[in-house]
Amino acid sequence: MKEGENVLDPQLWHACVGGMVQMPKVNSKVFYFPQGHAEHAHTTIDLRVPPHILCNVEAVKFMVDPKTDEVFAKLSLVPLRNSELGPDAEGGADVAEASEKPASFAKTLMKSDANNGGRFSVSRYCAETIFPRLDYSAEPPVQKVVAKDVQGETWRF
Structure with missing residues (x-):
């Protein structure tokens, strides 16, 4: 982890983003879409770049922006050459199975909760x-x- 990076526990990260978000596991295969990346970066892309590139997921970091509490993920991808695709290359990417959903509970704390001795x-x-x-x-x-929040502060109830 680089100095200043705010990495979250994966279960806390998943609780923040909700059950609809699935992240690929390390060593799984995914498609990278350079055109979509270029659109978000407000830049142009060389037309010789293919519309999608099969990649291997080398690392996944679950992150949080300390100023906004917005959670996001950083994925390290390595493009695969045709010789590295394996026997199921024609069937598409070998997308990772969804990890087991962590048990979670959400409650909006009210004034009455704060005035109730913790x-x-x-x-x-x-x-x-x-x-x-x-x-x-x-x-x-x-x-x-x-409980520990996304800023790393511990709360005891």
Whole structure:
């Protein structure tokens, strides 16, 4: 990691972007579309460049912009030559299978949550399936949750 890069935990990154986003795994094959890249860079592209290039994913970094909290990903791609395509090259890219969706819970905290001694209520389903087990040695039983936000700040509930 370079100095100043804000890399996120992959599960936190996926929780921020939502369940509809799927990222390729390292060593999977993907297509790179240079024309789309050129359009975003507001530049022109050499017409001799093919419309899509099959590449191998060398690295994936899950990032966050510290000023805006916007999450994004950096992918390192290496173009594949015809000899590196493998036997299934005609069928298209070997796109990585979707990773298992992490369990997640979202709640907009209200003033009443902040004024409740660091406590907030969740549904029983979430309490039993997502959060840590209840500590029955406390009266009343409690669940202690430690969460880290995209800025790296730790929050204890």
